[in-house]
Amino acid sequence: MESPRTPIITLPDGQLIGTRDDDIAVWRGIPYAAPPTGDRRWRAPQPVIPWEGVRVADRFGAAAWQDAQTCRDIAGGDPGTFDEDCLWLNVWAPAEVSADAALPVMVWLHGGSFTLGSGGLAPYDGRALARRGAVVVTVNYRLGLLGFFAHPALQGEDISGETWNFGLLDQIAALYWVRKNIARFGGDPRNVTLFGESAGGRSVLSLLASPLGRGLFDKAIVQSAYTLEDESAEKAQARCMAAVRHLGAGIDSDAATLRKLPADALCAAGMPFTMGPVPICGDRVLPQSMMRCFMAARQHPVPVMIGSNSDEASVMNFFGIDLAQQIQRMRRERRLGLGLIRMLYPGVRNDAELGRQVCRDMAFTTMGYIVMQACRRRKVACWRYWFDYVAAGERERYPHGAWHGNEIPYVFDNLALTPPVNDCAEASDRVFAGQVADYWTAFARWRPGQATILDGPLRWPASGPGHDGVLRIGVRRCAGFKLERRFMRARARLFRRVMRHHVSLD
Structure with a gap:
């Protein structure tokens, strides 16, 4: 300059x-x-x-x-x-x-x-x-x-x-x-x-x-x-x-x-x-x-940081995808894996909610697992996250979690510039956005050769041999950070195998 x-x-x-x-x-x-x-x-x-x-x-x-x-x-x-x-x-x-x-x-x-x-x-x-x-x-x-x-x-x-x-x-x-x-x-x-x-x-x-x-x-x-x-x-x-x-x-x-x-x-x-x-x-x-x-x-x-949001299926409405019909089609066509898939979502009974979670995990959550495995094979660090925060004033609007794209104003710490959250953001929401942006810039500052840990409200270690951890950014839509091992691991392992048969826009 x-x-x-x-x-x-x-x-x-x-x-x-x-x-x-x-x-x-x-x-x-x-x-x-x-x-x-x-x-x-x-x-x-x-x-x-x-x-x-x-x-x-x-x-x-x-x-x-x-x-x-x-x-x-x-x-x-x-x-x-x-x-x-x-x-x-x-x-x-x-x-x-x-x-x-x-x-x-x-x-x-x-x-x-x-x-x-x-x-x-x-x-x-x-x-x-x-x-x-x-x-x-x-x-x-x-x-x-x-x-x-x-x-x-x-x-x-x-x-x-x-x-x-x-x-x-x-x-x-x-x-x-x-x-x-x-x-x-x-x-x-x-x-x-x-x-x-x-x-x-x-x-x-x-x-x-x-x-x-x-x-x-x-x-x-x-x-x-x-x-x-x-x-x-x-x-x-x-x-x-x-x-x-x-x-x-x-x-x-x-x-x-x-x-x-x-x-x-x-x-x-x-x-x-x-x-x-x-x-x-x-x-x-x-x-x-x-x-x-x-x-x-x-x-x-x-090195990679990768993650997704808790209600990614929200974006599928844009492509005209009926989430309940995805489950009904799997049942109608007797597709391999529906019974096992149901076992992986205990307590989920209706097709709409099952479709919401299955489509989210098959189309989005599993991508983080695939990339983590690929990084492990290439011997480079990989940090995984799961974003599940909804501003206090928006929790009625987003009852199922963070929509596709909802993490962006937190990553950029730009709640004041992003409608509709700018109209209802409280001081606690702005504090949380600052913490998320801190993690992103900590990753940008990190260099190979340093310890594979990002500093923040919770020290965030990269996934590695014997450690398949995910940082939950927001817990049940509220502020908080939580490290979780083997996060959705059984689902990701299955979907990695079958997603080519199920994930398409046809």
């Missing part, structure tokens, strides 16, 4: 001036790649176009094309304006630090089923984490059909190999930018923690599985990632061809013709044509599926 008082940064591409919020400097809307427009649509991100003079970085860049109302309803708030020119990132850092401060770096990948979201949403504001001594980066990346596109017309265009997961390539380009530039903001380019929730958590797992993600980050936090298999190349190609036919393009349209399709039309294509909630398997970014990679423990060997 060139001055401790004026947030002006000199990058290889030009100068930036940010803003100052008390003790935090913020730079918004920093380009990390060239606009992916025109002939650059459906190509790997290209280098930033340099600029003259001092660029004012005081507002967020445009979000990727998406459905604004759906983002406001379920994905974190108002994403603002849309543009195909969406490859921007934002940085929060302590203002009174020098360029050689070497602070831990936390890079956030937003969720939203790979079709929604933006790094500029209010819950992701990085001030509170920066006040804990971190440099925080949030990233926009291409979404939907503009970010994940496997049409045969693109075949052979990329000399590096088949490329379909352009949104993941954007995330990789942002991580290259961080390695190259973050020291100028006071961050340590050799202590980068990549973290994300839902599709953001799934992105973190994908980059741990991708050969292109090697060496770009040092630790990973995975929040509420899911066990759905990546989409096959065959299904993705069929979906993309159906989408362009739906938009009026001929079946034999070449790439140049497809690149002239309006971005808003591609965004509005909707289900079943659009992308989500998983990337595509089989290109140079994901040569094999993420799940197969972790099952075989072939992921990059970096």
